[in-house]
Amino acid sequence: MLIDSYGRTVDYLRVSVTERCNFRCQYCMPEKPFSWVPKENLLSFEELFEFIKVAIDEGVKKIRITGGEPLLREDLDKFIKMIYDYKNDIDLAMTTNAFLLKGAAQKLKDAGLKRINVSIDSLKPEMAEKIAKKDVLKQVLEGVEEALAVGLKVKVNMVPMKGLNDNEILDVLEYCKERGMVVRFIEYMENVHAEVDIKGMQSPELLSVIGSRYAYEDEGFDGHSPSHYYKLEDGYEFGIIEPHKDDFCKKCNRIRLTAEGNLIPCLYFDEAMSIHDAIKRGDIKEAALVLKEVIRTKPEKNRWNDDDHEVSTRAFYETGG
Ligand code: SAM
Ligand code: SF4
Numbered sequence: 001m002l003i004d005s006y007g008r009t010v011d012y013l014r015v016s017v018t019e020r021c022n023f024r025c026q027y028c029m030p031e032k033p034f035s036w037v038p039k040e041n042l043l044s045f046e047e048l049f050e051f052i053k054v055a056i057d058e059g060v061k062k063i064r065i066t067g068g069e070p071l072l073r074e075d076l077d078k079f080i081k082m083i084y085d086y087k088n089d090i091d092l093a094m095t096t097n098a099f100l101l102k103g104a105a106q107k108l109k110d111a112g113l114k115r116i117n118v119s120i121d122s123l124k125p126e127m128a129e130k131i132a133k134k135d136v137l138k139q140v141l142e143g144v145e146e147a148l149a150v151g152l153k154v155k156v157n158m159v160p161m162k163g164l165n166d167n168e169i170l171d172v173l174e175y176c177k178e179r180g181m182v183v184r185f186i187e188y189m190e191n192v193h194a195e196v197d198i199k200g201m202q203s204p205e206l207l208s209v210i211g212s213r214y215a216y217e218d219e220g221f222d223g224h225s226p227s228h229y230y231k232l233e234d235g236y237e238f239g240i241i242e243p244h245k246d247d248f249c250k251k252c253n254r255i256r257l258t259a260e261g262n263l264i265p266c267l268y269f270d271e272a273m274s275i276h277d278a279i280k281r282g283d284i285k286e287a288a289l290v291l292k293e294v295i296r297t298k299p300e301k302n303r304w305n306d307d308d309h310e311v312s313t314r315a316f317y318e319t320g321g
Helices: 045-057 076-086 105-111 125-132 137-149 166-178 203-211 276-281 284-296
Strands: 012-016 062-066 091-096 115-119 153-158 182-186 216-221 227-232 237-241 254-257 262-264
Touching: 012 045, 045 076, 045 276, 045 284, 062 076, 076 091, 076 105, 105 137, 115 137, 125 137, 137 153, 153 166, 166 182, 166 203, 203 216, 203 227, 203 237, 262 284, 276 284
Parallel strands: 012 062, 012 254, 062 091, 091 115, 115 153, 153 182, 182 237
Antiparallel strands: 216 227, 227 237, 254 262
């Protein structure tokens, strides 16, 4: 079992398989200038899998594939199957912008994927285009329908931003409610890669918009999920991810692996250790030692509320959000 210095059990690994993306969401990625990590610096799926086996053997029970846009990486279904075949009771999930999901959902499910989280920031084609800097909506929604049709569990992530999609909070909630999908509103997390003038919305503002149409009850937190859940009178549940709150880190159970092989103990904390060379050398023992050291040094909490670190320099498209 992996237990950090604050007594938290770490059993959730998020694996970013690529930092590249076919969108340029305003809150995540600059449009230009851009230099990607050269492909030869990335770990292959076989190499990532070597590390994943170590992590599973040490007690990881949940793996989320993310990016960048994970569906840009070829043979993703084969990677998922490698993990599934190694331990078929792993909670295997993916976060995607869904642009390439249509035509791929069945293959991913057959490979062992259980759940997906899809980012939908707007249901208006022009606004979706403005946020992602690309005409995306139709293809995204078709991908979502296909995922539901093949039986994948789908949750939706929305980042509400003032003056952009703040008038669509209820629309997105209702779109999800009609389809039995949980929606989670994510408070915008400040970072140097985003457009400078973005103004996010925090949970009291979001709740006041939702409360203007629906009565809701506070359900608290569900296990280790960072999402604070609320229930409408008809039983529908939605969540708000509130990284700016003080207690956000108390139950954190996760670490992150980038496509280059950097192991990151905390999303909003610049420290990381690399397993790249150890894995390239086939030195599994060394990779396991790095994993344990990252767990040992996992910080007590993120730096959102730390005055000296107001804006994160780490890119969410690199760490997988
Ligand atoms: N490309 C995939 C997607 O968009 O779902 C996976 C990677 S993306 C980095 C993962 C999640 O991080 C998305 O739900 C996205 O909305 C969220 N995200 C990215 N930048 C963010 C920011 N600055 N603040 C809050 N959430 C952010
Ligand atoms: Fe790409 Fe996801 Fe970042 Fe949007 S949020 S730019 S889809 S990685």
